[in-house]
Amino acid sequence: MALLGDDLLGLLRSRTDEMMEDLMGLLRVDSFTYSPEGVNEVTSWAERRLVGLGFSTERHPQGDGRFALVARWGKGLNPAVLVLAHSDMAQRVPKGKDPELLGGRLVFPGVSDMKASLVSMVYALEALIREGAMPGELVVVVSPDEEQGSPATRGLIEREALRAKVCLGVEAARPDGSIVLRRKGAAYFELRVYGKSSHSGSQYGSGASAILELSRKIPLIFSLTDETKGLTANVGYVRGGEELGNALAGFAEAKVDLKFWDMEQGVEAVEALKRICSAAEDSRVRIELSGGVAFPPMVETPGSTRLAEAISEAAEGIGIKGLKAVATGGEADVGYASSMGVPCVDGLGPVGGGHHTPEEYLEVGSLPVRTALLARAVALSDELF
Template sequence: MTTRDKAYEWIDAHKDDMVDLWKQMVTIDSGIGVKEGGMEMGNLCAGILEKLGFSIRRVSYEKCGDTIIGERGDLSKPYTILMGHMDTVFFKGEPEKRPFTIKDGKAYGPGVLDMKGGVCILLSTLEALHAAGFDDFPCKVILVADEEPAHVFSNAPEVIEKESKGAKCAFNFETGFPDHALVVQRKGCWRFFIETFGRGCHVGNDPQNGRSAILEMAHKIIEIENLTDYSKQYNVNVGTIEGGTVANAAPAHCKVECDFRYVHPEDLPILRKKVEEVCAKQYVPDVTTKLYDSVGFAVMPQLPGNLELLKIAQEVAEESGFPVPGPKLCGGGSDAAYTEAAGVPTLCGTGVEGSRNHTVEEWADVDSLFRRAKQMAGILLKLNEK
């Protein structure tokens, strides 16, 4: 029996254990800003890694859980990075409202797809390889606790880039897709705020003295949304809006947060200039406008090495009778951008397959939990042969 067969056999024999770990993770409330849940997830993952012979380092923060860095083997040699995030996009209390459930082969619950299923695959793959007698390859695991809010609570991007120097490749266990594709490229994300400042008044007694910040913003929203150009592979969304006080007063203030997605790094200054031009226009007399950055993700470019990793994944799939993954350009950002900033070829979206992430309809295919763990075990073994 080959090492790969032994690893696959371990996964087949431990499906219930893998689902139990998945459920345990989804049950932990590690939503945005829930530090205690982030710490609990980090402690769970660190404990499993320690049992597999990893030494653990932590980077701690005031408002989120620790970044967990697990290391094993001789890292002076080119090593492999396995990475993911332990938080979910939801807020405190969501696991109680929507506990982990399985129905008709699909798992449901906050973060079941994005990306606690992926973290479960990461750890289970290492357990399977350990049981098969293959655990001496140089490896670094990086797990962060505030990816969903784009690391507003940490310096994780800098940590990831620094920790990636010297690696030969990286795998990010982000959300997988029902078409079985693997992500070789991701759009960047620029988030920004626009605020308008007008003048309030009583609209019954003194309407002509009012200067509506909302009316000014309404014109700008339409222009901002019209900057979407799918032929150039970028799109903008005005995602939140707030302003005004009561219906009978002209609104003196309005604020929106926007999200711009783009493929090429050189697009960002072009898009920024277009937004600045919109903000410089004045539709309502005396209303002023302020533009400033929020948070975002860098572009994950398609490095040549990404396609080489995809080819290995395709070989494993063909040999194992799995669906053969194709390449995917994904609109969502991920921390794969920061391993690539260190020049490390990265394959992303290697986690559990499903859809509707970031919504209450989020689901994940249960069988893909086991298949993707086998596929990753096969990939790591094949990389060791090269």
């Protein structure tokens, strides 16, 4: 098939400037996951482009004003190739700062997780349509809340997975270029501590510090980590007290996440966290823990292994030598499809790294190459399943 060779790659390389222009436009949008307007702007961009390619689209409103997007190609009569993407990002767009090109890397929050992947997805599908190589049935789901665990989009993904024959995730390729066969699952929690506020000088003894109680819990939460088993526990956000800081804190809160390779391990970690947070050392303090498993793990199956091997072989034809399929600790929406028994391969976006940090980057040279690989992966998915 022509899509294996240089013709497609040459076409996409000739369109690199167009892809970069689209990407730079998306980077200017603050699509932080708690900014519905910006998230909707990015989702709408994907919608316009897919409609322009001939997809039919559906908007699925969510409670806070944002919407998830489903785009369909085909008549819906047969099992589909399911492609998963998201339009939110883990950080805010920094004010007064522009994307920076450093030695072939474009550095900016959200650049590879996953705005470059959205651009790559659109151009890959356009190339398949031009080549007459689109699957008979293909469904794209763009989640607007993936960075929160897709709480409002999960049911939609699972419904589409029920009639999918295979699922491709367009999260960024690993920094070494590898695609992904396994991902950890994750559980997210909010821990709230209610104490009794009092002046820290004249009324010290009459207060009960929520911050003190929270500080007792944090080391216990971190102690759940067992890296030899791939289990990690993290407290990634803490807030409490009053701005002046001259009173015992009446309230404190933290966000906790657990990551695990299988559901049995995850359930055990969740129960251990609940025990830690079941009671306060100070009887005047009350603790509330809310949350649970957000992403199930993405598991390797014979079908996903077969597809990953075929993608690796196809990669040779466009100059990607020795493409590996690996396990990674980050969770993603493909876990939902995987939990429904659908073979999944992820990491099919351009190469990037530093995700969820100000140093997040895209390997610019990978944009046309990995777009060509994504197009081939879509075509292979339809051939093999």
